[in-house]
Amino acid sequence: MNKYLLYPGCSMDSSAKAYMESLNSIVEPLDLHLEEIEDWNCCGATEYLGINLIPAYSLIARNLALAAKQTDSTRTVVAPCSACYLNLAKADYYMQERPTLGAKVNEALAAGGLEYKAGMLDVRHLIDVLVYDVGLDAIRKAVTHPLSGLKVVPYMGCMLPRPDYQHRWSDHEHPTELDDLLRALGADVIDYPLTTSCCGGHMTQIGPETAFELIHRLVSDADERGAQMMVTVCPMCQMNIDAYQNEMNHFFGTDFHMPILFFTQLMGLAFGKEPGEVGIGVELVSSRNALAHIGVEVPVTQEPAAPRKKDEGLPMPRRWTKHEGKKEAVK
């Protein structure tokens, strides 16, 4: 049994409610137990930190302090939102790196009768827990409706793999966790070089033209590579690419139609859930056409054998993995 404390974050019951619904649909097949932190508050997103220091970290730390009171069966906090995950992880890390910050934040918490000893919780993102704790094997076992034929680009976004205080991810630039998970669901995963490029963050609110440029880069490259949809792990990424795609099209005079779903929605579908159960349909850029590709009967196609390397071609180096031993590197 996998038990965790859940920090949902504000968007999970509003703009990203599809994320919450689909998450609820997969806890049972994966034997996942999520206990919500009581009376959690907003993490401050990327805004609070830009205004002040101690209040911003105290705001975040209140959640950590509350979670610390619920650690009877687990000390791992799971956040499905990348920004929330980063803020919680960052507060925990900096309160240790700068003890004076830690002391002041605790002084503020004390005013509310709370305290938090930095380092006592593990802050992790939902996909981290799914890939490394639940495991790809268990996920593969739960798949009843493989997504074969669905061409997806995995979009990890920025705040998940970076700055990565606790070294949880396979890479900062091209992490493979989401690729691996989508492959386990049977989807056709397209190598997406922009997988950790920025969606614009809060720039959709304060500098829309800057944000449109970033959204355009992501969507046009995904389209260029033949993706039928993008798959994300972060409410802000989903919101920016989904809700602002239309405006972006107006701005550039383009006509992209690139749906973006949460990875949990695809997990739900692969586990045999109905589209309505996993929040499909609330996205503004409809995923209907894309999902038709797995709705229709697609004969199982044999993967074509890799063509024999032409003689004049030069061999490629092996791909590097984080866990590769130093010795193997260069003989």
Added chain:
Amino acid sequence: MTERVGVYVCHCGSNIAGTVDVVDVANWAAEKLGRQGVIIAREYKFMCSSLGQELIEKDIKELGLTRVVVAACSPHLHEKTFRTAAKNAGLNPYLVELASIREQVSWVHSDKAVATAKAKAVVSGAVSRVIENRPLEEIKVPINPNTLVVGGGIAGIQSALEIANAGFHVYLVEREPSIGGHMAQFDKTFPTLDCSACILTPRMVEAGTHPNITLLTWSEVTNVAGYVGNFHVTIKKKARFINEELCTGCGICQEKCPKKVIDDVYEAGLGYRKAVYTPFAQAVPNFPVMDKENCTYFIKGTCKACEKFCPTGAIDFNQQDEMLHIDVGNIVLATGYDLFDARRVSNYGYGRLPNVFTSLEFERLSNAAGPTAGNIVLRDGKTVPKNVGIIHCVGSRDKNFNNYCSVICCMQGLKFAHLVHERTGATVYNFYIDMRTAYKAYDEFYQRVLEEGTLFVRGKVAEVTDAARNEREKGRLIIQVEDTLAGKQRRIPVDMVILSSGLQPRADAKEVGKLFGISCSMDGWFTEKHPKLDPVATMTEGIYIVGCAQGPKDIPSSVAQGAAASARVLDKILQKEVALEPIKASVDSALCSGCRICNGLCPFNAITFIEDDKVTEINPALCQGCGTCVAACPAGAISGTGFSNEQIIAQIDGLMMKNLEPVEA
């Protein structure tokens, strides 16, 4: 017997006397330390001058001093001076003790009263200690005139040749099938653009045929015992599956071998070799080796094409690894470097984007004897690039990877720019943080490459991507960088990217260091005895480090170090014997309880347990004198000369003024 101690307090001009009341210190010593045996205490302007030394020598002879304390500077400066003076006067040099009242007192304190008081304590400590000193003799051991050189790159070859040419025997051990090292992979060498093979192969042949050099390739050192002058080395000669007596190096076996393997070593992964192979045409020795892991016969039990076609019957599938035991007096380590694994910098796309190459790959690409016969082409094997970007500092000067500067990359980048320009006419960009061309004729080469029209962008490249943003970028590699001199971000589309990967210590440098009893720096390079004044020696006597094993360096420096180490080795050989410091540990077998606590403590393997007698013994020649075992022995059976318990305890008591008369408050 009561010792007769003389105390000599140095003024060092005003260096000491300016802060310490030296007259007071001398008078105090004569008065208060009399019970300790001090019979004379003098102060003098410069004790280290010949007059000062004569003063001591005269007192030793005339007053019959048995112990001498000189309160002056650090023992690291003048201990030897005063020991020699004592020796000249007939006193064992180890009965002299220095009290450092300059570096430890006058130079670091300003209050005269406080400084004088501390100087007295320091003198008191030295007096108490010197009484416990015992006469010691330097240990002399003979030197075996044979030398082991490990690593057959240019540094090792140079070192071996120097010693061999002087008439002494050298064992040159190389773990690859041929000597030559990284230099054999290069096409041209900077800044003169000499053909690498043209200058290297004559040296390789000379080393391979030299009557004084025993060449052991496809071999590795597995064990080292002994000490300077007397090392016992075990070498594993890996089975080649080729009878070297019969093989003529004709190459038919390689031709007939049906198994093609990617050559990760010599061709840097960019080309193929066979399962039986010599890495390159000019290999020394010219015998091939069989790569057991890839040979079809060893995998499937059938094939033997090589055996069938070998005209001399030299193929021997039954050959076994062989263990050789040799004795040498000195060891030179020239184990070289590994190339930084550029796949770790994932934002540069090596391993993901086909047309990103490493520096070693490019060396092979541009080499006339390489997989493309020197044609600089993309990974498709045919397209000539029109735009090429060369990225400096890949994995170097970066806290995420290696902190240090890899020294050669700037010049290497310039060399690549020149070669690309010369052979393809492509537009070439160099992306650098700082241009470092500090060596003879190096900056001139930079000027030349500038003249040729290479474009320079000062900025560490942020990423190499194939995610195009416009038509101009489509289908190409885009180098995204801040042009820091223009203050603007640029995206430069190119066809080929070359990563000037840094150098890093061999993956097994730590284990190799342990094998030879030398240490590595934090970065993993072998640590030299002194970074400036003794860069080729190590803290372990008789072991020398040359070339990139000691740190990143170019060919001229590697050659210079190879030669320098040989001079040191020859110096040792010609002395015929070596004097070892008599600071050693020894076991009193009567006290040893055989508990073996000390057995695991010695990193120099000086401690052995004698099963028959159930006691531990220490080999004085191996012992380096650290004293760790002395401190650990629960029975007090181990004593350390020069730093005995008695000496140290006495010094503590002395420093705490427990030796005064009458006891002062």
Added chain:
Amino acid sequence: MPHMTDERVRAGMTREEDLSLLNEVSMKTAGVSHLEMCIQCGTCGGSCPVAADMDHTPRMLFAMLRAGMREEVLRSNTPWLCVSCYHCVVRCPQEVHIADVMYTLKGMAIHAKLYTDSTAPHFSQTFVGMVETFGRGYELGLATRHYLRHFPLRLPGMMPMGLGMISKGRMAITPKRIKHMDQLTKILDRAKELELTS
């Protein structure tokens, strides 16, 4: 030596007290900033996805910090454009906590009232206001307030999207409030006092 100071000023050199700017920014940054370690390599400026819209690249901003150019730095739009993508942070060879320094500079600019475009600071402040009132984010309230103030002309174009969000239940009409708002208020009030004393 008063004439020395005059000469320094005439020579375009910065005043002594401004040389403390770098240190001040470092001290106000969460974590250890490593700002003093910057080698001006430009990895940050090269990595930044929005560098084109910045008046100074991050690297240049750090050079200006070193030079004590307080006003120019705090007026720069660079920190406000930072999207917190952390590309520069993980790539920086000197481990400078660039994104956190940007947060610090925003705070200092608000405090010194030195920002040029008020959109971003107002957005942050509106957001913070919502959080301090309800303890949770309130997207509808935030969006309407923000757009009315800064992008009134963009509103009509946004309506279909906004309506879509509301009709699909992705934007709540009323804000959610946490149970122990009083506790959060007390914590934040104390934190603000501590902020002033630090």
Added chain:
Amino acid sequence: MTDQFEPTIIGFTCNWCSYRASDLAGTARMKYAPNVRLIRLMCSGRLDPTFVLRALSDGADGVMITGCHPGECHYIEQNYKALRRYLLLKRVLAGMGIEPERVKLVWASAAEGAKFAAETTAFVEEVRKLGPLSWGKDESQDKHSSFIIQPSSEKEVPA
């Protein structure tokens, strides 16, 4: 001069690093607290914990142990043994009713004269704060004068 307590401290140095660091501090004329008196060993691994006890029983108020940084030991790895003994020693001291903070381990390379000076001064201040050493809190003052410590009375756990 004020009446503040001036502690006496014995410092053990390694011949290859920290002793040279103290030399360097001298050559560079860096001023530091004069309360520390140094003893040179070949290696911090030579430090028999009983030396520390002897120094304390002789009247020292604190002991500073210095050696090469981990990984930089002249004798490969003997400073790690010093570290182990140091940690053990602190427990022993606590058991004897002596503040373990009276003993401090400092790594200083031959290049770190400034660090050596700064650490020395800092340690003197720390010991000054602790006040004069009194042996065994519940024992009488004069009892310890008969407590003579000889080396090699301690057991060591095999490495």
